[in-house]
Amino acid sequence: MVFELVSAPLQRESHENQRSLLQGIAKLMESDMRFEVRRAVVGDEPVLRALRLQALTDSPKAFSSTYEREFARTTEDWRRWLAPGVTFLLEAGGEPRGLVAGSRDPHDFSVVHLMAMWVHPDLRGRGAAHALVLSVRTWAAEVGAKQVRLNVVESNGRARRCYERAGFRATGHQGVVEKTGDVEIEMICDASNCDK
Numbered sequence: 001m002v003f004e005l006v007s008a009p010l011q012r013e014s015h016e017n018q019r020s021l022l023q024g025i026a027k028l029m030e031s032d033m034r035f036e037v038r039r040a041v042v043g044d045e046p047v048l049r050a051l052r053l054q055a056l057t058d059s060p061k062a063f064s065s066t067y068e069r070e071f072a073r074t075t076e077d078w079r080r081w082l083a084p085g086v087t088f089l090l091e092a093g094g095e096p097r098g099l100v101a102g103s104r105d106p107h108d109f110s111v112v113h114l115m116a117m118w119v120h121p122d123l124r125g126r127g128a129a130h131a132l133v134l135s136v137r138t139w140a141a142e143v144g145a146k147q148v149r150l151n152v153v154e155s156n157g158r159a160r161r162c163y164e165r166a167g168f169r170a171t172g173h174q175g176v177v178e179k180t181g182d183v184e185i186e187m188i189c190d191a192s193n194c195d196k
């Protein structure tokens, strides 16, 4: 009986504490999961460089470039990623967490190439990658391109599924990534007709 009298309020308090602790964690997770995508502008060159180096460190086999090549790029080089093409940055909690770039094919202006797609591991599986792909697709439609095209390593199933979800389909064309010997496949999507 004494135990009940003493323990009941204690239990209630600990349940309340637990509840507010769980609410706090849920809020934190929710704020962690919030992300936004914005177009990179002049001044973002160091952010772009840092993200690209993270991407090459995290997933060296996903890209045809190398860490050394990206490391050696100058501010002027990075500026060329901002225009006439486009780079979108993924941000969460005020921190840069991913990127994607787009550029018009110099020989065929109806085509935009999607490149350098990377999402920080903490933000994967939350729709952030989809938002990045759609940003390039939207930009491609805005500049009057008809098609978005990309190359992805054949064995990169996660990236392929992500692109397929956004409406990309394999064209049947394939090549070999020089630095790794991996097979890469081409995927395309109608610029104005990818899934939202």
Ligand SMILES: CC(C)(COP(=O)(O)OP(=O)(O)OC[C@H]1O[C@@H](n2cnc3c(N)ncnc32)[C@H](O)[C@@H]1OP(=O)(O)O)[C@@H](O)C(=O)NCCC(=O)NCCS
Pocket: 059, 062, 063, 116, 117, 118, 119, 120, 123, 124, 125, 126, 127, 128, 129, 130, 151, 152, 153, 156, 158, 159, 161, 162, 165
């Ligand atoms: C490729 C990459 C950008 C894809 O990002 P991602 O977050 O992993 O991809 P998605 O947003 O499509 O999410 C992946 C999973 O989360 C799930 N998911 C997506 N959005 C979701 C959401 N809003 N809520 C819950 N789950 C979600 C998907 O169903 C998917 O599951 P599946 O793979 O079992 O089908 C990322 O994995 C990455 O940066 N990889 C390393 C670099 C790389 O390979 N780049 C591509 C070069 S071509």
